[in-house]
Amino acid sequence: MCRRVLLSGLVLAVIAVEPVAAQESAVCEADRLPEMISGFFQLTTAIGLMGLVVVWQADSLVELFTLRPEQREGLKRHKRTALRSTVILVVLGPLYTVAGSVMNLPLADCVDLVPW
Numbered sequence: 001m002c003r004r005v006l007l008s009g010l011v012l013a014v015i016a017v018e019p020v021a022a023q024e025s026a027v028c029e030a031d032r033l034p035e036m037i038s039g040f041f042q043l044t045t046a047i048g049l050m051g052l053v054v055v056w057q058a059d060s061l062v063e064l065f066t067l068r069p070e071q072r073e074g075l076k077r078h079k080r081t082a083l084r085s086t087v088i089l090v091v092l093g094p095l096y097t098v099a100g101s102v103m104n105l106p107l108a109d110c111v112d113l114v115p116w
Contacts, residue, residue, distance in 0.1 A: 028107070028110035038111055041113050045089055045093065048085070048086055048089040052082050052083065055078070056079055093114055
């Protein structure tokens with residue numbers, strides 16, 4: 001039973017994906033849309049990096065005037081969360097570009113998601 005469902009799913013996936021792979025990407029054919037998507041990604045990445053700097057500096061400043069250890073730990077946890085979010089934001093674009101080109105995704109060919 002399980003083997004039949006798996007085989008059916010695999011056959012359906014191959015049949016259903018083939019027509020989609022043959023189509024041209026509407027995003028790539030649109031006038032100036034790839035540049036707009038790339039610019040938007042670069043802008044949001046830059047804002048995210050500036051946000052990290054602001055959060056890090058503000059937390060460090062508040063940490064100077066904090067006396068209780070649990071408040072200090074909360075501020076350090078907040079700084080780690082901000083750093084983790086920024087790393088994800090910066091790594092996501094290049095990762096999609098590399099993975100998209102490996103998987104032959106049409107959007108990865110025409111939109112540059114590398115923030116630098």
